[in-house]
Amino acid sequence: MDRDANLEVDGRPEWELALLGDEGALVRLVRRLTPVVQARVARKLVLSRDRSGGSRDVRQEVDDLTQEIFLILFANDGKVLRGWDPGRGLSLVNFVGLVAERQAVSILRSGKRSPWRDDPTLSDELERIASPVETETAAASREVLGRLFDRLTEELSPLGRRLFDLLLVEETPVAEAILATGLSADAVYAWRSRLRRLARNLLAELSEPPREARTPARERTR
Amino acid sequence: MTRPIEPGAGASAGTPLPGEDDSLLRELGAWARDRAAVEREQLDDRWDRLAAGTLTSEEEAKLRAEAEGSAEGAEALAAFQPLGPEAESRIVAQIRAQRAAERPAQPAIAAPRPVVAAPSPSNRPNNVLPFRRRAAVWGGGLGLAAAAVLIAVLGLPRGSAPLPTYEVRLSGGDKNDRGSTGTEATAVPTFSPGARFELVLRPAEAVKGDVAVRCLLVANGGGPPRPFPACDHAEHSNDGSLLVTGTVGSQIEGPPGDWTLWAIVARPGDLPKDPPVANVAEPIAGKGWIGIPHRIRFAAAA
Numbered sequence: 001m002d003r004d005a006n007l008e009v010d011g012r013p014e015w016e017l018a019l020l021g022d023e024g025a026l027v028r029l030v031r032r033l034t035p036v037v038q039a040r041v042a043r044k045l046v047l048s049r050d051r052s053g054g055s056r057d058v059r060q061e062v063d064d065l066t067q068e069i070f071l072i073l074f075a076n077d078g079k080v081l082r083g084w085d086p087g088r089g090l091s092l093v094n095f096v097g098l099v100a101e102r103q104a105v106s107i108l109r110s111g112k113r114s115p116w117r118d119d120p121t122l123s124d125e126l127e128r129i130a131s132p133v134e135t136e137t138a139a140a141s142r143e144v145l146g147r148l149f150d151r152l153t154e155e156l157s158p159l160g161r162r163l164f165d166l167l168l169v170e171e172t173p174v175a176e177a178i179l180a181t182g183l184s185a186d187a188v189y190a191w192r193s194r195l196r197r198l199a200r201n202l203l204a205e206l207s208e209p210p211r212e213a214r215t216p217a218r219e220r221t222r
Numbered sequence: 223m224t225r226p227i228e229p230g231a232g233a234s235a236g237t238p239l240p241g242e243d244d245s246l247l248r249e250l251g252a253w254a255r256d257r258a259a260v261e262r263e264q265l266d267d268r269w270d271r272l273a274a275g276t277l278t279s280e281e282e283a284k285l286r287a288e289a290e291g292s293a294e295g296a297e298a299l300a301a302f303q304p305l306g307p308e309a310e311s312r313i314v315a316q317i318r319a320q321r322a323a324e325r326p327a328q329p330a331i332a333a334p335r336p337v338v339a340a341p342s343p344s345n346r347p348n349n350v351l352p353f354r355r356r357a358a359v360w361g362g363g364l365g366l367a368a369a370a371v372l373i374a375v376l377g378l379p380r381g382s383a384p385l386p387t388y389e390v391r392l393s394g395g396d397k398n399d400r401g402s403t404g405t406e407a408t409a410v411p412t413f414s415p416g417a418r419f420e421l422v423l424r425p426a427e428a429v430k431g432d433v434a435v436r437c438l439l440v441a442n443g444g445g446p447p448r449p450f451p452a453c454d455h456a457e458h459s460n461d462g463s464l465l466v467t468g469t470v471g472s473q474i475e476g477p478p479g480d481w482t483l484w485a486i487v488a489r490p491g492d493l494p495k496d497p498p499v500a501n502v503a504e505p506i507a508g509k510g511w512i513g514i515p516h517r518i519r520f521a522a523a524a
Contacts, residue, residue: 021321022498023497023498023502023506023507023508023513024498024500024501024502024504024506026314026317026318027310027314027502027504027505027506028504030310030313030314030317031307031310031504034304034305034309034310034313035270035273035274035275035304036270036273036274038273038302038304038305039269039270039273039274039302042269042273042298042301042302043261043265043269045301046265046294046297046298046301047261047264047265057300058297058300058301059300059301059303062300062301062305063305063309066305066309066313067309067312067313067316070313070316070317071316071317071320074317074320074321075320075324076324077321077324142253145249145250145253146253146257148250149250149253149254149257152250164251164254165254167251168247168248168250168251168254169251169254169255169258171251192244192247195247196244196246196247199246199247199250200246203246
């Protein structure tokens with residue numbers, strides 16, 4: 001965990017002071033978080049870039065997206081930033097990095113910010129979605145999996161993404177995931193179920209005929 | 223009911239519970255694992271450290287040498303080169319503007335659009351702040367400057383008349399007091415009694431309408447800001463530039479010691495009563511005002 005991002009001034013975390021309007025804390029926080037936001041944005045841009053010609057200056061895009069993501073972090077009285085819970089095992093820098101990655105994917109794909117979802121809402125939404133679809137097969141192509149992963153990244157909160165990484169990518173045993181996140185065993189299992197339902201439903205969405213509105217955005221990034 | 227951790231606790235969470243099929247999740251996890259590995263091959267963690275400015279000079283030189291041979295590498299260099307203080311100041315100003323726009327009591331302020339930085343040549347050092355050079359209003363005395371440092375911040379959009387970037391130039395002072403190893407950006411301008419003092423605040427673009435200025439001194443060791451009344455008599459130019467000049471000890475009160483001199487520039491009526499300048503070393507901005515710090519030393523009489 002990075003120590004600097006959790007600095008306290010007079011007993012209050014610096015990020016909280018920044019949200020309360022402390023100018024110095026805001027300046028320091030932006031200076032501390034800019035590298036991680038920039039790096040996550042730069043990765044997405046460089047790795048997904050179509051160099052066939054006519055592209056914008058990548059540095060300009062990094063600059064614009066970095067600024068946009070900071071505005072998302074601080075919008076609505078810092079709602080997204082206030083969603084960081086140090087007890088969940090993510091440092092502030094890593095939390096912000098996940099937010100940056102999610103928003104970068106969303107903005108690059110659709111040109112829109114990804115709406116912020118609190119985790120309980122995510123669960124409620126998924127409960128209303130239809131049952132597993134028949135398109136889920138082991139034969140899902142790598143191209144489809146790539147699109148599915150991007151959509152999952154857009155949909156998940158930083159905690160959800162953290163659990164996806166822990167449980168599915170790193171294949172961490174549940175006991176370790178509990179320790180890493182501070183969640184209960186029930187909560188970890190519930191998250192796995194949410195992830196499963198979300199993946200199925202996003203796969204179903206991707207299997208539908210492309211919508212007119214999405215075509216240009218996808219072409220822009222691929 | 224609490225689900226027992228065992229035997230699940232010892233197993234991968236990718237293992238489905240009875241009746242559950244995790245094949246899609248497992249496939250997706252494996253795909254993400256593979257992609258992460260491929261991405262790390264293409265862009266290893268040195269790139270993150272480049273953005274953070276934590277590479278050693280040797281590491282950075284090696285990375286550049288590896289990258290400059292290809293279009294992809296050159297693009298990555300441009301993308302990961304630290305955005306630097308100019309971008310950070312712009313971000314801070316935009317956050318402040320967004321915050322102001324969100325306040326229901328101030329509906330006149332529009333929500334900000336991302337500020338688009340001016341395209342920059344790829345060979346420009348990123349920590350050099352770009353200024354538009356214009357004909358100086360008070361250029362004559364600046365050529366004699368013994369100490370001149372440039373700092374800039376973005377002004378905060380305010381209604382239809384935002385303040386632009388301001389350039390600060392502090393000159394005059396003791397010519398022989400600059401460290402031989404110091405740079406213009408790091409040397410502390412020192413002013414002894416009798417020295418000429420000249421402070422110029424110049425907007426990057428002409429400012430329509432009046433501006434006001436107020437200066438404060440904050441001791442480097444801490445303590446409350448104290449007034450620096452010389453700025454109360456600043457000369458104003460038609461384009462929004464401000465000039466404070468005089469002789470230290472007679473026209474300019476300079477209490478001995480190391481200080482941060484804050485120049486607060488605002489629209490008339492928007493000067494903050496108590497700008498939050500204590501323990502801050504970076505430019506700041508508030509609603510309708512900007513604050514620019516500058517290190518300064520006043521020497522005691524010999």
